[in-house]
Amino acid sequence: MPGRPSRRSLLAVTAAAPMTGALSACSGSAGSTSRGRGGTTRITFWSALRGSQEVVDAFNKTHDRIQVEFQQVPSGAMGGYAKLSNAARAGNAPDVATIEYPQVPGFAIDGVARDITSLLSQRLRAKLLPQALGLTTFEKRVFSVPLDVEPMVLHYRTDLFDAYGVEVPRTWDEFARSARTVRDKDRERRIAVFPTDGGTQFAAWAWQAGAQWFDTREGAWNVSLTDRPTREVAAYWQRLVDEDLLFVNATESRHHDAQLGDGLILARLTGAWDAGSQMNARPGQKGRWAIAPLPQWDPGKPVVGTHGGSTFAVTKDSKQPEAAMEFIEWQVSHPDALRARLSSGTSSQYPAVPDLVAVGREAFDRAYYSGQDIYRLFEEQAETIRDGWVWGPRMTATQRVMQDGFARAGGGKGSLIDAVRAAHDGTMPDLKALGLSITEHST
Amino acid sequence: MTTTAPPAPATRTPDAPVSARRARTRARRREHMACGVLMTPFLILLVAVFLIPVGTAVWLSFFSDDQPGLGFGPERTVFVGLRSYTAVLTDPTFLGSLGTVVLYCLIYIPLMVLGALALALLLDSGVVRLRAWAQLGLFLPHAVPGIIAALIWLYLYTPGLSPVVDLLSKGDITIDFLGVHTVLPSIVNIALWSNLGYNMVIFYAALQAVPREVIEAAVVDGAGPVRTALQVKAPLVRSSIVMVAMFTLIWAMQLFTEPMLLSQSSPMINSRFSPSMYIYDAAFTRNNYGLAAAASVILLLCTVALSYGVTRWTNRSQKEAAR
Numbered sequence: 230m231p232g233r234p235s236r237r238s239l240l241a242v243t244a245a246a247p248m249t250g251a252l253s254a255c256s257g258s259a260g261s262t263s264r265g266r267g268g269t270t271r272i273t274f275w276s277a278l279r280g281s282q283e284v285v286d287a288f289n290k291t292h293d294r295i296q297v298e299f300q301q302v303p304s305g306a307m308g309g310y311a312k313l314s315n316a317a318r319a320g321n322a323p324d325v326a327t328i329e330y331p332q333v334p335g336f337a338i339d340g341v342a343r344d345i346t347s348l349l350s351q352r353l354r355a356k357l358l359p360q361a362l363g364l365t366t367f368e369k370r371v372f373s374v375p376l377d378v379e380p381m382v383l384h385y386r387t388d389l390f391d392a393y394g395v396e397v398p399r400t401w402d403e404f405a406r407s408a409r410t411v412r413d414k415d416r417e418r419r420i421a422v423f424p425t426d427g428g429t430q431f432a433a434w435a436w437q438a439g440a441q442w443f444d445t446r447e448g449a450w451n452v453s454l455t456d457r458p459t460r461e462v463a464a465y466w467q468r469l470v471d472e473d474l475l476f477v478n479a480t481e482s483r484h485h486d487a488q489l490g491d492g493l494i495l496a497r498l499t500g501a502w503d504a505g506s507q508m509n510a511r512p513g514q515k516g517r518w519a520i521a522p523l524p525q526w527d528p529g530k531p532v533v534g535t536h537g538g539s540t541f542a543v544t545k546d547s548k549q550p551e552a553a554m555e556f557i558e559w560q561v562s563h564p565d566a567l568r569a570r571l572s573s574g575t576s577s578q579y580p581a582v583p584d585l586v587a588v589g590r591e592a593f594d595r596a597y598y599s600g601q602d603i604y605r606l607f608e609e610q611a612e613t614i615r616d617g618w619v620w621g622p623r624m625t626a627t628q629r630v631m632q633d634g635f636a637r638a639g640g641g642k643g644s645l646i647d648a649v650r651a652a653h654d655g656t657m658p659d660l661k662a663l664g665l666s667i668t669e670h671s672t
Numbered sequence: 673m674t675t676t677a678p679p680a681p682a683t684r685t686p687d688a689p690v691s692a693r694r695a696r697t698r699a700r701r702r703e704h705m706a707c708g709v710l711m712t713p714f715l716i717l718l719v720a721v722f723l724i725p726v727g728t729a730v731w732l733s734f735f736s737d738d739q740p741g742l743g744f745g746p747e748r749t750v751f752v753g754l755r756s757y758t759a760v761l762t763d764p765t766f767l768g769s770l771g772t773v774v775l776y777c778l779i780y781i782p783l784m785v786l787g788a789l790a791l792a793l794l795l796d797s798g799v800v801r802l803r804a805w806a807q808l809g810l811f812l813p814h815a816v817p818g819i820i821a822a823l824i825w826l827y828l829y830t831p832g833l834s835p836v837v838d839l840l841s842k843g844d845i846t847i848d849f850l851g852v853h854t855v856l857p858s859i860v861n862i863a864l865w866s867n868l869g870y871n872m873v874i875f876y877a878a879l880q881a882v883p884r885e886v887i888e889a890a891v892v893d894g895a896g897p898v899r900t901a902l903q904v905k906a907p908l909v910r911s912s913i914v915m916v917a918m919f920t921l922i923w924a925m926q927l928f929t930e931p932m933l934l935s936q937s938s939p940m941i942n943s944r945f946s947p948s949m950y951i952y953d954a955a956f957t958r959n960n961y962g963l964a965a966a967a968s969v970i971l972l973l974c975t976v977a978l979s980y981g982v983t984r985w986t987n988r989s990q991k992e993a994a995r
Binding site for chain 2: 625
């Protein structure tokens with residue numbers, strides 16, 4: 230009987246429905262959206278962010294209709310993104326996934342992150358910092374919702390800056406001069422490290438200087454990693470490296486932990502979030518750190534780039550996108566969510582919803598930073614984030630090639646700009662093979 | 673046994689009785705069947721683990737899930753021709769990885785063949801005492817799985833952990849086994865350690881088959897042990913040398929395990945160090961299956977071409993030597 234389901238197949242479907250529910254409940258696997266008995270909708274959520282369990286607990290406590298099953302996954306670089314891609318290919322991605330800004334375009338192009346433009350309420354859209362939402366919007370379509378936005382700042386050791394008579398640098402020239410002072414006064418110590426695994430840090434410096442690595446304005450991906458601002462930034466850092474004013478090594482390493490623990494490094498150039506992980510990693514250095522704005526090229530017109538920050542996407546496999554969106558909206562904009570996350574004591578995230586800054590300021594324990602109102606500083610810095618930056622479609626790979634080059638430069642082979650050029654050249658074939666329209670001209 | 677066919681008569685008599693001809697065809701049919709039965713497992717494996725994957729890779733390399741423009745539209749699978757191939761061949765990181773593996777082969781294969789041959793000749797000449805123990809000791813590393821071997825050597829190479837580096841630094845020798853110029857020799861060293869014993873056993877077995885009279889004749893003619901080894905024994909195991917060189921080449925082209933593990937400790941080994949690592953990275957980090965498939969096909973073609981080249985070259989020089 231074409232056009233009409235037979236009775237047998239209907240029976241089969243009804244018999245199978247509870248089965249799949251039971252199976253997915255047992256395995257606890259992702260993508261197992263199902264309605265429970267009391268009309269509750271269950272959605273799954275993957276994240277590597279600290280404090281996520283606390284946030285999910287707080288949500289589940291206050292919501293009856295939607296219940297979230299949380300699964301802690303490894304961070305993106307440690308295999309979290311591969312896990313997400315593979316789950317999506319197998320058709321069982323979680324309802325809500327955590328994606329950092331640089332990877333949003335890639336997951337959107339691969340169809341893992343769903344187009345959520347129609348699900349995003351006007352209310353939430355109005356609340357979000359436009360620079361943050363701009364990073365997750367392509368062709369006027371929104372693919373994920375920003376949780377936090379992290380302007381790059383200067384974390385520095387107040388005690389050591391005093392000991393060496395170094396002022397907090399306001400410009401990059403002053404930073405170089407301070408670096409020289411530190412090196413001259415103590416051969417063991419350096420003002421900072423050039424991170425050989427810091428593709429995102431280097432991007433933030435280029436971003437601040439006015440670079441535009443990727444651009445989509447003309448309906449094609451324009452790639453120009455080696456534009457003039459980037460070349461200038463690379464030359465600046467190269468000079469500091471050549472003058473032996475910095476350590477050159479990886480920051481995700483035990484070696485670097487030791488450098489920080491032993492007080493060999495006086496400053497870190499990282500996102501606002503790093504204030505929280507510093508508290509967590511080195512409680513013994515309480516009272517010795519403070520945070521200042523990032524040095525500027527032109528102090529008259531301060532701008533910064535961001536370093537870090539995450540977004541939440543509804544995946545293509547979600548069967549309850551509305552419920553997933555409701556959870557996301559609560560997570561990024563409800564005061565209880567931020568309080569729950571900060572209660573874990575390891576986070577200092579700067580929310581992408583500026584209304585929450587007051588909540589953050591209140592909930593954050595200022596004792597570690599000698600009472601400094603770091604949220605006020607973050608707020609000022611967030612307003613100076615340069616608009617218009619676009620991440621590329623294969624950012625993980627682009628950064629990896631760049632970092633390979635940085636590591637070689639650190640080993641005395643090649644220069645920093647060579648690494649950037651290699652990343653540019655290594656990215657083009659990737660995008661070509663994806664079938665994207667691409668152009669290549671420097672801005 | 674039933675599988676052996678009766679010897680066919682040298683000339684077919686036209687007036688052969690029909691029954692005899694029928695018996696012959698039956699025997700031939702039985703032979704074919706036995707042949708089929710014996711070949712089936714091999715053919716099944718060949719199809720399942722070689723032809724189907726190769727076919728899939730070739731298919732994947734010609735198609736792609738494309739979206740027009742910036743790529744945010746709906747996907748559709750389209751035939752893209754040689755696009756993935758041009759992308760791979762214009763990728764400096766892929767060409768770099770190919771260069772790395774060629775350099776690796778140039779260092780590794782001669783060392784491996786000459787080293788294994790030298791050891792086998794030593795064992796065969798009877799210079800080595802406790803031959804069985806020496807053989808076992810040399811062969812044992814081959815029994816260690818590649819990944820474990822890489823872990824052992826990673827420990828021996830890592831400064832701060834390694835007793836070797838410690839010892840050398842006490843003697844005022846600082847060596848970074850994972851530095852810019854040392855990392856490739858370090859990988860060659862791991863591979864040599866793993867495979868030297870295995871190939872030595874192959875050579876040793878071939879040497880056992882060398883007729884003793886030939887060697888005796890050489891000795892009578894006044895050849896010393898070194899001369900016997902180099903000018904009499906070595907040419908006689910030529911076919912084994914070619915075989916070992918070929919297998920080593922094929923194995924070396926697919927370099928993956930050692931650099932993959934060492935890459936965690938050495939920034940000098942990047943994620944696209946060898947072609948196999950490039951393919952892995954393309955598929956699982958970059959999510960670019962067309963690119964990975966095209967790179968796999970290119971690597972396969974390179975390996976086939978090189979193996980063919982080696983056989984052609986050795987055949988020709990063999991003929992010349994015979995002349």
